Amino acid sequence: MNIRRFFGKNAREALAQVKQALGDDAIIIANRSVNGGTEIMAMLETDIASAPGQASTEPAMDNSRSLLDFVTAKDQPRQAPPQASTAPAMQANTPAAEESAVHESAIMDMLKQHSEQQEQAYQVATQTLEDKMMGMMQEMRQMRSHFETQMSAMTWQHHLQHSPAKSKVLSTLLSANFSASLSRQIAEKMPNHIDVNKAPMWAKEVISRNLHTLDDEDALLDRGGIYALVGPTGVGKTTTTAKLAARYVMKHGTQNLGLITTDSYRIGGYEQLRIYGKILGVMVHAVKDEEDLKIALNELKNKHMILVDTVGVSQRDQAVTEQLAMLNRADSPIQKLLCLNATSTGDTLTDVMRSYKKHDIAGCIVTKLDEAAAIGNVMDVLIRERMRLFYTTSGQRVPEDIEVANKQALVERVLTPHQASLPYQYLDEELPLVISSMMQANGQEQQHV
Numbered sequence: 001m002n003i004r005r006f007f008g009k010n011a012r013e014a015l016a017q018v019k020q021a022l023g024d025d026a027i028i029i030a031n032r033s034v035n036g037g038t039e040i041m042a043m044l045e046t047d048i049a050s051a052p053g054q055a056s057t058e059p060a061m062d063n064s065r066s067l068l069d070f071v072t073a074k075d076q077p078r079q080a081p082p083q084a085s086t087a088p089a090m091q092a093n094t095p096a097a098e099e100s101a102v103h104e105s106a107i108m109d110m111l112k113q114h115s116e117q118q119e120q121a122y123q124v125a126t127q128t129l130e131d132k133m134m135g136m137m138q139e140m141r142q143m144r145s146h147f148e149t150q151m152s153a154m155t156w157q158h159h160l161q162h163s164p165a166k167s168k169v170l171s172t173l174l175s176a177n178f179s180a181s182l183s184r185q186i187a188e189k190m191p192n193h194i195d196v197n198k199a200p201m202w203a204k205e206v207i208s209r210n211l212h213t214l215d216d217e218d219a220l221l222d223r224g225g226i227y228a229l230v231g232p233t234g235v236g237k238t239t240t241t242a243k244l245a246a247r248y249v250m251k252h253g254t255q256n257l258g259l260i261t262t263d264s265y266r267i268g269g270y271e272q273l274r275i276y277g278k279i280l281g282v283m284v285h286a287v288k289d290e291e292d293l294k295i296a297l298n299e300l301k302n303k304h305m306i307l308v309d310t311v312g313v314s315q316r317d318q319a320v321t322e323q324l325a326m327l328n329r330a331d332s333p334i335q336k337l338l339c340l341n342a343t344s345t346g347d348t349l350t351d352v353m354r355s356y357k358k359h360d361i362a363g364c365i366v367t368k369l370d371e372a373a374a375i376g377n378v379m380d381v382l383i384r385e386r387m388r389l390f391y392t393t394s395g396q397r398v399p400e401d402i403e404v405a406n407k408q409a410l411v412e413r414v415l416t417p418h419q420a421s422l423p424y425q426y427l428d429e430e431l432p433l434v435i436s437s438m439m440q441a442n443g444q445e446q447q448h449v
Contacts, residue, residue, distance in 0.1 A: 002047045003029055009037045011111035018042045031111060033118045038111060165199040166190055172200055176376035176414050179346055182384055204411050211379060212388045213405040214363070220390075221251055224304040226297070228327050229365070231339035232352055233312035236367040238263065239396060240339060241309040242276035246399030248305055254281045256304035260296050262287050262323070263311040273309055276398065290326045297332055308334065316355065324359040335362040337390060340381070342372035349381040363388040366405075370394035376414050 004021065008014030011031065018026050022044055029041040166187040173183035186206055194202050214220065227244070229237045241259070248257055259282050261273045277284040285296040300306050308327070313320055327334045338361045340349055366378055369392050382389055392410070395401030 003041055003043045006040045006042060007034070007037055008040075010115070011038045011040075011108065014038045014040045033111075033115050038115065163192065165194045165196040168196050168199045169203045172203065172415060173376065175374075177346060177374040178376040178380045179384070182380050200415060204415055207379065207383070207414070208407055208411045210383045211407055211411065212382075212386070213407045214388065214390045217247075217404045218251075221248055221305070224256075226306040226308065226330075226332055226334045227362075228308035228310055228334050228336050229339055230310050230324065230327075230336050230356060230361075231312060232314060232341070235312065235339040235341045236393065237312060237339050238272050238276075238309050239398065240365055240367060240391075240393055240402065241273065241307050242280075242398045243393065243402040244391070245276065245280055245282065245307055247402065248307075249280050249282070250399065252304065257282050258300035258303035258306040259284045259309070260287060260293070260300070260306060261285070261309040262293070262326075263309060279398075290329060293326060294331055297330055301332070316351070320355055321359075324356070328359070336360065337362060338364045338387075340364055340366050340378055342366050342369045342375050342378045344377070346377040346380055349378055350384075353381050353385050353387065357385060357387070361387065363390045365389075365391045365393065367393045370401075374414075375410070379410065379414050 006014050006017040006021070008017055014031070014037070018028070018040055022042055025045045026042045027045055029043060031038060031040045033039075169187045169190060170183055173186060174180065186203060189206070190199065190202060229241050229244075231237055238261075241261075245257060245259060257280075259273065259277050261284060263273075274284045285300070287293045287296050297306070310323060310327075313323065324336065327336065336356075336359065338353070338356050340352065344352070364382060364387050366375075366382075366389060369375065372378075381387075389405040391402055392405050393402045
């Protein structure tokens with residue numbers, strides 16, 4: 001027997017090749033789906049008749065149609081029977097036509113189903129391969145990060161073993177809640193000849209030189225202007241506004257001071273400032289939107305100093321941008337003072353600072369200094385962001401618990417070991433791994449000192 005193979009992108013294309021090569025009398029032996037298409041095995045009916053051992057089947061083949069006839073019955077119209085045929089003969093052919101259509105549909109459905117199964121299997125295999133590749137890439141990244149951390153730790157260990165003074169500075173700054181980035185930069189800049197006992201004093205000088213504070217409060221109060229206190233919820237803006245108002249009244253009296261609040265959301269927000277204003281003898285103007293703010297500022301345009309208490313919102317809230325945009329669109333320039341909570345973590349303070357700093361912050365006020373066990377976190381943010389510190393507050397009393405930022409006192413406090421911070425102090429052998437891990441997590445930052 002002469003069996004031939006035919007390949008096409010799909011079953012219909014392969015069948016067309018069979019028809020073109022062997023004609024309508026072709027017999028399909030088998031078909032299957034292969035990569036990229038369908039393969040059909042076929043032969044001529046005459047080849048079967050001429051093959052040895054097939055003579056007994058020849059009569060049967062004369063009265064049957066080839067499988068190709070069934071498949072291509074829709075494409076080839078059936079030829080009319082000879083004129084000599086009778087009507088009963090034509091009726092006898094009708095079931096054959098129906099059987100041909102059924103066979104054609106069955107074969108096409110089988111080929112289509114097999115092709116779909118092959119496609120699904122291919123997609124599953126491809127997805128599995130992609131998942132394995134992604135897993136391998138993730139493992140490689142983790143291995144690389146671990147390797148870099150270990151190499152960095154070994155480098156730092158070697159570096160610190162030959163410089164006890166730098167090790168002392170690193171341990172002191174990290175225990176005081178300074179970031180690994182700033183601590184590393186300060187330690188790297190320390191001269192090699194510094195004695196280990198003098199290292200903390202050298203670090204205090206560096207921090208003092210890079211911490212910018214208000215030079216002269218009298219000049220600020222004498223200059224006057226419009227100041228808005230901004231910051232997250234619960235940082236103490238309303239109380240701090242009252243404290244600043246009291247400091248101004250003590251120096252210049254009540255006639256030239258104006259108070260405004262935009263806090264119409266918090267229950268009692270306006271009432272709290274109104275009570276403080278009543279004690280000081282200053283009326284408080286409540287505003288709800290930009291138009292109200294312009295009206296209030298116009299009514300107070302003859303005042304020497306105006307303090308604006310704003311509503312507290314999360315640093316990640318869109319309301320921050322909206323509120324600061326309202327202040328920027330005022331007819332008169334408004335200087336914004338950002339209130340920072342000394343008890344917040346360094347990450348939170350950095351997030352707050354970067355959310356507000358892009359809106360032209362004039363300076364900062366550190367609140368709740370009395371509640372913080374260590375203040376290196378807030379000092380670190382002020383230094384890294386190069387932000388000027390105006391005031392610090394340490395209680396609820398008005399006006400006693402506010403003072404102009406005292407640089408020397410702050411630096412002395414930040415580097416003086418506190419009993420509560422002892423569990424958080426690092427051993428010398430722990431420093432290399434701590435520094436390298438923090439640097440890998442935070443990434444390299446710009447120079448600050």
